[in-house]
Amino acid sequence: MSGVFDAVIIGAGPAGMAAGAVMAERGARVLVLDEQAAPGGQIYRGIEAMPAARVAAMGADYAAGAALVARFRASGAEYRPGAMVWQVVPGEEGHEVWFSIAGKSRCVVGKSVLVAAGAMERPVPVPGWTLPGVMGAGAVQVLLKAGIGAERLVIAGAGPLVLLLAAQCLALGVRPLAVLDTTPAGNFAAALPLLPGAVRGRGLGYLWKGLLLQARLRFGGVRVVRVTDVVLEGAEAVRAVSFRAGGQVQRIEADIVALHEGVIPAQQMTRALGCAHKWDEGQRCFRPVLDGFGNTSVHGVLVAGDGGGIGGARAAAQAGVVAGAEMLRRAGRVDGVGRDAVAGPALRDLAAEVAVRPFLDRLFRPAGLPGDEVVVCRCEEVTAGDIRAAAAQGAQGPNQAKAFLRTGMGACQGRICGPMVSEIMAGARGVSMDEIGYYRIRAPLKPITVGELAAAGDDGDD
Amino acid sequence: MFRRFDAASVAFTFEGMPVMAAAGETVAAALLAAGVRSVRTTAVSGSARAPWCMMGVCFDCLVEIDGVANRQGCMVVVSPGMVVRRQVGAKDLG
Ligand SMILES: Cc1cc2nc3c(=O)[nH]c(=O)nc-3n(C[C@H](O)[C@H](O)[C@H](O)COP(=O)(O)OP(=O)(O)OC[C@H]3O[C@@H](n4cnc5c(N)ncnc54)[C@H](O)[C@@H]3O)c2cc1C
Ligand code: FES
Numbered sequence: 001m002s003g004v005f006d007a008v009i010i011g012a013g014p015a016g017m018a019a020g021a022v023m024a025e026r027g028a029r030v031l032v033l034d035e036q037a038a039p040g041g042q043i044y045r046g047i048e049a050m051p052a053a054r055v056a057a058m059g060a061d062y063a064a065g066a067a068l069v070a071r072f073r074a075s076g077a078e079y080r081p082g083a084m085v086w087q088v089v090p091g092e093e094g095h096e097v098w099f100s101i102a103g104k105s106r107c108v109v110g111k112s113v114l115v116a117a118g119a120m121e122r123p124v125p126v127p128g129w130t131l132p133g134v135m136g137a138g139a140v141q142v143l144l145k146a147g148i149g150a151e152r153l154v155i156a157g158a159g160p161l162v163l164l165l166a167a168q169c170l171a172l173g174v175r176p177l178a179v180l181d182t183t184p185a186g187n188f189a190a191a192l193p194l195l196p197g198a199v200r201g202r203g204l205g206y207l208w209k210g211l212l213l214q215a216r217l218r219f220g221g222v223r224v225v226r227v228t229d230v231v232l233e234g235a236e237a238v239r240a241v242s243f244r245a246g247g248q249v250q251r252i253e254a255d256i257v258a259l260h261e262g263v264i265p266a267q268q269m270t271r272a273l274g275c276a277h278k279w280d281e282g283q284r285c286f287r288p289v290l291d292g293f294g295n296t297s298v299h300g301v302l303v304a305g306d307g308g309g310i311g312g313a314r315a316a317a318q319a320g321v322v323a324g325a326e327m328l329r330r331a332g333r334v335d336g337v338g339r340d341a342v343a344g345p346a347l348r349d350l351a352a353e354v355a356v357r358p359f360l361d362r363l364f365r366p367a368g369l370p371g372d373e374v375v376v377c378r379c380e381e382v383t384a385g386d387i388r389a390a391a392a393q394g395a396q397g398p399n400q401a402k403a404f405l406r407t408g409m410g411a412c413q414g415r416i417c418g419p420m421v422s423e424i425m426a427g428a429r430g431v432s433m434d435e436i437g438y439y440r441i442r443a444p445l446k447p448i449t450v451g452e453l454a455a456a457g458d459d460g461d462d
Numbered sequence: 463m464f465r466r467f468d469a470a471s472v473a474f475t476f477e478g479m480p481v482m483a484a485a486g487e488t489v490a491a492a493l494l495a496a497g498v499r500s501v502r503t504t505a506v507s508g509s510a511r512a513p514w515c516m517m518g519v520c521f522d523c524l525v526e527i528d529g530v531a532n533r534q535g536c537m538v539v540v541s542p543g544m545v546v547r548r549q550v551g552a553k554d555l556g
Contacts (some may be wrong), residue, residue, distance in 0.1 A: 035518060037486060037539050042517065049486060054467070084537075120519045130522075132500040132512035133463075139516035142536075146487055147467040148495045174465060236510050237499045255463045266519070378514070378522060381506040411521035411532070416514075446518075447532055 005031045006331035007324075008097045008110030009077075010085045010269065013041015014313045015305025016116035017068055018320030019327070020077035022342060028333050031108060032072075033083040033099050039069050041118055041305075042138065043313040046145040057171035058145070059164070061313065068317060087443035088113055088273055090298050098456065100448055105456035112300050112327040115273070116320060119306035120266045122285070123416050124157065124259035125370040128232025130378055137165050137260035149174035150256040154241050156180035156230050157260030159364040160206075163213040165258065170220045178223040178252055180243055182230060182261075184367045191362040201355020228367075232257055261366045265307045268415055271441035273298055279433035282361045283310055285419065286438060293343065294323035302326065310361075315353040321346035369424055376424065377417035379410020384424055391428035398422050398439050411447070414439040464495045474544035483540040490516060490523040490535035493546070501525050501535060505552035524549045 007023055009016045012034035020032040032039075040047050044065030047055065055063050072079070080101065087098040094109040121136040128134065137157055140150050144165075153176045155166050166179045198207070217224055227243040233251075234240070242251040264285035267277065276289040276297035287309040294302040304323040305316035325342035328334045334342065370376060372385030382405045390404040398414075398421045401407050407421055408414030414421075418439050426436040444453075470482035476493055483492035490513045493501055500510035502524050513523040516536045523535035525546050531553035535546075 035537060082539075120517070121515065130509070130511065130514075132510050135513065136515050139514060142516035143464065143491055143494065146491050147484060148491055149465045149467065151463060151465055172467070237512070378511075378520060379504075381504060381509075411524060412519065415519045446534075449530075 003029075004094050005029050005108060005110045006333065007031075007112045007114055007327040008033065008095070008108055009114040009116055010034075010088075010097070011041065011116035011118055011305070011307070012036070012039040012072070012079060012081075013116060013118050013305060014043065014065070014068060014317040015118070015307070015320035015323075016041070016114065017072035018317040019114055019116060019304055019324035020079070021068075021072045021075035022321050022324035023328055023333075024075040024077035026328060026333060026342075028328055028331060030077040031110070032077050032079045033085055033097070034079075034081055035084045037081050039072060039079065039081070040065055041316075042142075044069060045142060046147075050145070050147075054147075054172065058168055059171075065313070084446055085269070086445045086448055088115075088269065088301070090273065090301060095300055098443075100452065103449075103452060105448065105452050107456070112302060112330045114294070114302045114304060114323055114327065115269050115296075115307055116303070116305045116316075117266050117269050117307045118316075119263040119310060120415065122261045122264045122366065123420055124261050125374045125376055125384065125420060126230050126232065126259065127371075127374055128234065128238065129259060130375055131232050131234050131238040132236070133234070133238035133255060134232050134257045134259065137161050137258040138263070140256065140258040141165050141168065144168055144172065150258070152177060152253075152255035153258060154178050154180065154252055154254040154256075155258045155260070156182060156227070156241060156243070157258070158183040158366065159260055159262040160210065160360065161263075162260050163210065163217065165260075166222055167213045167216050170217065170222060175220065176222055177254055178225060179217065180225055180227040180230060180241070182227060182367070183364060187363050187365055191359050194359040194362055198356040198359035201352040203356035203359065206356045206360070230259075262364055263306065263310055264419060265309060266415075267418070267438065268413070268441055268445055270296065270303060270307065271438060272443055272445060273301055275301065275303070277438065280309060282358055284361075284365060285310070286422075286433070292322075292347070293326035293339075294319060295326065300330065311350075311354045311357060315350055318346040318350040318353060322350065369427055370420070376420045377405070377407040377410065379412050379417070380406045382407045382417070384420075387421055387424045388428045391425050395425070396429075397425060397436050401425060402439065408439045413441070413445075463497055463499075466495050470495070472540050472542050474540050474542065474546060476546045477548055481546075487540055488536050489525060489527065489533075489538050489540055489544070489546055492540050493535065502549040503551060508551070526553070
């Protein structure tokens with residue numbers, strides 16, 4: 001695994017797999033690192049190990065991943081599962097990528113580095129969301145993909161994953177007690193003007209799929225209710241979810257409650273690398289600034305997939321091909337004309353694929369910021385009110401709030417609270433998101449032991 | 463709470479109690495499937511926590527595995543005989 005790679009790719013989701021495959025198929029030396037035990041990323045998680053009948057129950061979009069995983073496996077790209085990347089050091093000659101496998105750290109060098117680290121679920125700060133039994137809808141789906149179904153489950157949220165998860169649970173024989181649709185009332189009207197743009201690309205297919213999922217849930221006897229004011233109740237663990245529907249407060253007892261408000265780019269790595277980021281008002285998230293080929297503001301560091309802005313699995317794979325083409329050029333394997341020949345078809349598909357996004361983003365835009373009593377920083381148990389108070393006392397931005405309150409200094413290193421703290425502070429101070437900015441992120445991206453740090457060295461043993 | 467679709471064949475322990483996991487399953491998934499509600503308590507208020515994201519983001523699944531604290535249960539695959547313990551409060555890195 002030593003020597004200089006044409007590219008080191010971080011993440012074996014659709015973006016990383018497609019980039020790795022397109023490069024390796026053209027003779028490039030590529031290394032793909034992923035923290036998970038198998039390729040697939042978030043969407044195609046567990047697909048190689050899952051029995052065929054269950055793959056079918058997960059739906060056609062999931063099943064489609066098998067072909068990409070097989071192509072990636074056959075491409076000749078080197079792939080290391082269980083490899084957690086904790087630092088990337090950009091350099092003139094090449095970029096160092098430091099990663100840990102089973103408690104042992106190594107370093108490899110790539111002429112280019114592709115960050116294909118994907119998305120995370122947008123945190124859903126509602127009262128009681130820290131109770132055991134309350135999880136992200138994506139987390140419940142992760143368990144489903146591992147062959148574990150949630151029983152006595154209520155799904156509460158907004159976004160495509162809400163209906164998809166409910167339908168997947170139903171198809172696998174664990175029918176959710178209810179789906180609570182929290183999409184804010186005015187969103188549909190606000191999204192309507194964006195509909196023509198959506199159907200111009202592949203939007204019709206997505207809209208049709210949404211209707212189909214709703215029909216399937218109704219047919220399967222799953223109650224779908226429009227609600228507001230979701231509150232989780234319980235002491236040691238969640239026992240019930242209460243909400244307002246049709247002007248009344250209602251309550252459903254549940255063992256597991258899945259919350260969801262869409263996904264946002266995972267910024268930790270691109271932030272630590274010092275890549276420029278910009279606030280995307282449509283998607284309500286920060287995203288790294290990219291050119292048309294996935295290049296960030298840091299020379300030789302590229303981003304593809306949902307880590308660069310939410311586009312979904314197919315868009316991620318296409319962006320992976322585009323970035324792969326650019327990295328072939330950077331490695332001297334093709335010239336500019338050759339790059340464009342590889343990237344061209346993928347760029348066209350990508351444009352058709354993301355045409356639906358502005359509509360979906362507006363339709364599922366989250367309601368607003370949490371009330372003062374709600375915990376925002378799960379690690380240090382800091383509330384939205386604490387952050388507003390810090391802003392009132394003169395904290396200028398997230399990094400000062402950190403010093404005041406220890407927000408972002410806990411185990412998750414600000415991954416969960418970061419997006420909310422920036423939004424709350426921007427709201428409290430009346431300044432823009434780009435002005436308020438984000439936490440300064442430093443390596444190691446995940447805690448590694450002092451012993452491992454000391455023993456870390458070049459990779460020479462295999 | 464949670465139901466397994468497949469048989470579990472890998473034996474490990476949580477707080478000294480025997481737990482079964484499916485091959486390739488993560489510690490957090492196996493504990494949830496076994497009916498464990500909470501895997502740790504917080505440092506600040508001591509309140510109970512359980513996995514929130516299952517994908518390595520939130521660190522609410524932190525447990526002690528084979529004597530090493532602060533392991534992300536959702537990212538570590540169970541191996542036979544693993545000794546897993548609840549993490550109480552904050553732990554320093556060794
Ligand atoms: C929990 C969850 C569930 C989702 N489910 C669906 C779904 O069912 N259908 C759908 O259409 N979309 C789903 N999405 C949206 C999803 O983000 C995209 O559709 C698609 O997975 C994006 O592909 P990607 O290649 O950009 O990133 P991902 O598929 O997220 O892949 C990123 C990979 O990078 C790895 N990684 C990240 N950081 C590191 C690191 N430091 N070191 C090593 N490896 C690292 C991760 O382990 C992961 O495998 C889901 C998103 C989330 C967060
Ligand atoms: S459950 Fe979130 S990091 Fe493990």
